[in-house]
Amino acid sequence: MNASAESSARSAVTQPASPESELSAATAAELAALLGDRFTQSPAVRAQHGKNETYHAARSPDAVAFPQSTEEVAGAVRICARHGVPVIAYGAGTSLEGNITPVRGGLTIDLTGMNRIVAVNEADLDGTVEAGVTREDLNLHLRDKGLFFPIDPGANATIGGMASTRASGTNAVRYGTMRENVLALKVVTADGRIITTARRARKSAAGYDLTRLFVGAEGTLGIITEVTLRLYGIPETISAAVCAFDSLGGAVDTVVQAIQLGVPIARVELLDEVQIDAVNRWAKTDLACKPTLFFEFHGSEGHVAEQVDIIRAISADHGGGDLDWATSTEERNRLWKARHQAYYAALALRPGATGWSTDVCVPISRLADCILETRADLAQSAIPTPILGHVGDGNFHVIFVVDPERPEEFAEAKRLNARMVDRALAMGGTCTGEHGIGLGKIDALEAELGETVDLMRAVKAALDPQNIMNPGKIFRQP
Amino acid sequence: MNASAESSARSAVTQPASPESELSAATAAELAALLGDRFTQSPAVRAQHGKNETYHAARSPDAVAFPQSTEEVAGAVRICARHGVPVIAYGAGTSLEGNITPVRGGLTIDLTGMNRIVAVNEADLDGTVEAGVTREDLNLHLRDKGLFFPIDPGANATIGGMASTRASGTNAVRYGTMRENVLALKVVTADGRIITTARRARKSAAGYDLTRLFVGAEGTLGIITEVTLRLYGIPETISAAVCAFDSLGGAVDTVVQAIQLGVPIARVELLDEVQIDAVNRWAKTDLACKPTLFFEFHGSEGHVAEQVDIIRAISADHGGGDLDWATSTEERNRLWKARHQAYYAALALRPGATGWSTDVCVPISRLADCILETRADLAQSAIPTPILGHVGDGNFHVIFVVDPERPEEFAEAKRLNARMVDRALAMGGTCTGEHGIGLGKIDALEAELGETVDLMRAVKAALDPQNIMNPGKIFRQP
Structure with missing residues (x-):
């Protein structure tokens, strides 16, 4: 997704940031005294720190700080604590559930200057x-x-x-x-x-x-x-391979069996045929348009060879084709680059689109059911929905490639995602394997853990009694 | 240690349990109504639940409950919460830092009936x-x-x-x-x-x-x-071996190098010559009286063979003798039984003795220094002090085999232990690798983490505002 597409994608779901910072002059003066020109209320910098790579609405913080030491962070937090101003920590801005959105304004602390x-x-x-x-x-x-x-x-x-x-x-x-x-x-x-x-x-x-x-x-x-x-x-031997399967179920079952046998695979990633097609278009690869597993094996030469033999046998039993090998660092990097660009490749299926990456994780014995039932549910929708996942953990993502000009698509994605979360929970799984709760999974966390969330609220109240640390995330507060 | 020796060993450090339960009649009646004869105030049962396998003073709870379900535990806790009575969870009673001692009396909940x-x-x-x-x-x-x-x-x-x-x-x-x-x-x-x-x-x-x-x-x-x-x-192949070394340093350096090379050893245990001598006497083994490593390797046959080759080479470089193998389940069990009985073997060095097992853990690069400096420090003492450890983690134990009739030995063990904790902390280590804080390491935790302990107190106050859950452990409360 290029910059202009990105900007247009977001505009539809962006609430206009308040052009005026709501930070009090006293707070701003104290922060400026601490940080000099590494404190700013510039609308452009603020807007940049309110954006995120997601379907969530952007919102600008009132100011941004660029500390260079833990002591400066502590100083800034003490000032905010005195004035009751929210504080949001900010890194690369790549979180996916609105985790860094300053929903109540305040000071965003950009930590990228602390890079030692x-x-x-x-x-x-x-x-x-x-x-x-x-x-x-x-x-x-x-x-x-x-x-x-x-x-x-x-x-x-x-x-x-x-x-x-x-x-x-x-x-x-x-x-x-x-x-x-x-x-x-x-x-x-x-x-x-x-x-x-x-x-x-x-x-x-x-x-x-x-x-x-x-x-x-x-x-x-x-x-x-x-x-x-x-x-x-760094392992003595690293070997990567790609294997295309006749069916999604065959690919998933291969992973399940490998995990159950205790094969210490370093990586095993599933890309379904929609995602493979997107990758081929985006990264100019010529992978077979089939459900595909990307494997990586780490260890001694002998131990890697052993793992590969087992995987080859299991794959063949489940409708897998030949394993296509990448042993040189260059080939491996090419292969994993294709995998890593899957999200951008998915977005490129529909120019100007906004991506919404879902994130459930289930016990491995339910993974095939969960993916296949999800695929069947998605079949009703016209929204492009590639599936990819860290299937060795039971974790997978559906990427909704949504037209930001069509709010009905967001509503539909929301319904499909809610059903996917319900399905994962019913299978003993979790509403998020790795993206976190942020703003997007607050209700899902309640559905997953119920009254247990009260203990989280109690811990929050104990360690942040003023509720200034990234407020409004993970759970609703009384 | 036989039962009478155990009893005499403890008497010297045991505060007499109050013969009268201090539980109010109302609380007792509610608990009896809930649990029937699985609630008791019998002095014998109470005394049994106040003992522990350690140098810490015993103290009886006021009553003991034997619930058979989570609902019964919850019911008992609700009764105690209403009456402000402390509640102590009790399992096998094998913790080592007074973790289950009811320092403020109350109800001990024995969970051994919940064994499904x-x-x-x-x-x-x-x-x-x-x-x-x-x-x-x-x-x-x-x-x-x-x-x-x-x-x-x-x-x-x-x-x-x-x-x-x-x-x-x-x-x-x-x-x-x-x-x-x-x-x-x-x-x-x-x-x-x-x-x-x-x-x-x-x-x-x-x-x-x-x-x-x-x-x-x-x-x-x-x-x-x-x-x-x-x-x-269960791994396809499990292979265990014992290797005696010319020096303690050589044994430790073997482990350090194996860990740094990433050899996935399943177990590697160090027993120094004092401990080996104790094991030989206790378990009638005839191990060479030298610092010794007990290894276990898990994996496929080929992968285990690979690991063994590496360990053999490293051991030989560090003054290790031949690896003495135990491949059958029976031989392995015999070998590990000797290791597992090390604590009792240590106590048997001195009939009637009380054991005090210390427990520090340091970054692996400092392990040799930490053990050798500790050994040198212990050399001044007449107390038998075998050393054993889970050295692959940087964790080891000195067992003070103390005469319970000689309080000056406890005082000396206390000083030696304090120096050992200080030494571990100075090396970036922790005051406890696995025994916990209980009563015995409260000051050590303060020394290790300082103000951080305030956050633990805040979490405790949030989740247990009445301070009824195993009070008096881990930290002092205001």
């Missing part, structure tokens, strides 16, 4: 980065040390943002999500204190797991300013 | 058990299905207790701790509501991670009554 790699402990396979470091920058830095950080949500998100939304993506089937890969956090609390949630030890039983409490809290309990991560040695 | 395996979903590699199921009973149940649950803290603890203390043990280096292996919990809250923290999906970004908040909360936020766990297929 604080430490890499090669011997311990861990490292500490400021929240604004992107995953691509981190991996670029790590490559010469023979290390990598596996979590890969597709977008070049910041590590702080990935922690805040409990992101996962293509490597989670083998390496886990941000939940499993964050060792410790530096956090600015709602009253502007700076705390560290844990030490660098690989495991600890030292009190409540505050690290996991902030991971996935979407900035509603505090602002993550530094993240200590597990890192991994 | 609710569901095993073989296709999803997960299962749900009541909190009172022990890990050995679970594994017995799973064996015929070709599945196992790897977390193994040594003691035959209950799954609810293991979740509450964030237990780990010998398999954590490969499979993670309870933190990584609990998918969802059923919990009775401090006001007697029943909530479920999550669905069965392998991953989720649905709101705050309440599952991880209750895992490791030591019953201070609510009572876990059901646990949904990840399960694993």
Whole structure:
């Protein structure tokens, strides 16, 4: 999607940002005194920080801060706390459920200036980065040390943002999500204190797991300013392959059986035939227009060969064709680039369209049912709806490629998405595998966990009694 | 340690339990109406539930309940909440830091009657058990299905207790701790509501991670009554080996290098020469009296062979002798039984002794320094102090084998332990890898996390405003 298409796509669902900042002159003066020209009320900068890559309405914050240290973040939060001004942490702006929309205005804190790699402990396979470091920058830095950080949500998100939304993506089937890969956090609390949630030890039983409490809290309990991560040695052998299937069910069943057998696949991504067609058009690939699995295997040469043999046998049993191999780094990058551009390829199916990526996750035994029933339900709709997913985790996305000039399409997508969430919940699944709740899944979370959400509200009230940290997200407050 | 030795060992550090229950007649009557003869104020039963396997003083609860369902637990908690009576969840009673001691009296809820395996979903590699199921009973149940649950803290603890203390043990280096292996919990809250923290999906970004908040909360936020766990297929090949080293440093460096190379060892346990000597006497084994590593490898035959080749080479480089193999199930069980009885073997070094197992965990790069400095510090002491550890995680234990008649030995152990905790913290480590805070590490937690503990207090106050759930543990309250 090019910039002008993007802009037109959004205009239809954008509430005009208030041109005037509603921040009090006193608050603005204090923030300006702290940050100098790294504090701004410029309408353009504000508007840029109210947009998001989603179907949710944009809304500008009243001001934007660009701190360069945890101390500056803490200073800004203390000023906002004194004046009761909402504070929204902002990374790459790639979240998908309106997670960074300042629904009650306030100060957006853009952390992209905090992009230092604080430490890499090669011997311990861990490292500490400021929240604004992107995953691509981190991996670029790590490559010469023979290390990598596996979590890969597709977008070049910041590590702080990935922690805040409990992101996962293509490597989670083998390496886990941000939940499993964050060792410790530096956090600015709602009253502007700076705390560290844990030490660098690989495991600890030292009190409540505050690290996991902030991971996935979407900035509603505090602002993550530094993240200590597990890192991994680059595997001796990495091998990727593509396999096209006669049926969607055959592709899904292949994955289910591989997981049940315990094959430690590093990545296994499903693209249905609609999505493959979109990728072919967008990335000029010539993949067969069939439901397709993208695999990646990590390990020693012998161990990878073993995994491949098993996958080849299972695929053949389920109507899979030959495995098309990519062993060189170049070929692998080409293959995964095609996968990573799937969202943009989907949007390009319909010039000027807005994308709405759904995100359910079910126990693997129900995955085939969930995808096939969803596909059948979508068949009634004229909206293009490619399906792709991190199927090894039971997680998949339908992308609604919606015409922003036709509100009836949004209404239809909303109905289809609600049914998809209900279907996943009925199968023991969750309303969001990795995108978070934000604004878009508030009702779905209630449907999923009911009264349990009251405990979340109680934790929120305890750690942010003024309700200034990214208010209005995850749940409705009394 | 036999029963009479155990009893005499404890007497020296036991405050006499109040022979009279301090529960009001009204509370007792309500609990008796709910539970019938599964509610008792018998002094013997109360005393039994105030003991623990540690150096901490015993203290009896005022009454003990034996519920058989989550609804009964909720009913009992509601009665206690109305009357402001403390509630302590109790499993196998094998925790080590006074975690279940009713320091303010109240009702101990013994969950061992809730020992049903609710569901095993073989296709999803997960299962749900009541909190009172022990890990050995679970594994017995799973064996015929070709599945196992790897977390193994040594003691035959209950799954609810293991979740509450964030237990780990010998398999954590490969499979993670309870933190990584609990998918969802059923919990009775401090006001007697029943909530479920999550669905069965392998991953989720649905709101705050309440599952991880209750895992490791030591019953201070609510009572876990059901646990949904990840399960694993029994590996095709399991191979165990013992390797004796010329020096403690050589043994530790072998582990450090193996971890840094990413060898997916399933278990790697260190026993120093003092501990090996104790095991030989206790279990009638004839292991060489040297620092020794116990290894276990899981995988396909080829993959295990690969791992073994690497370990053999690293061991030889670090003064390790031949690897002594145990491939049959019987031989492996014998070998691991020797390891698992290490604590009792240590106690038997000194008849009538009380054991005090310390528990620090450091980044792996500092493990050799931490163990060697600790060993040097211990050399000044006359107290027997075997060292053993889950060294793949950077976690190890010194067992102080203390004469309960000599309070000066407790004082000395306390000083040595404090220095060990300080040493671990100075190296970026944690005061507890797996035993939890309980009563014994309250000051250490403050030293480790400082002001961060205030956030834990705030969460506690939010979820248990009356402070009735296992009060007095983890931190001091205002």
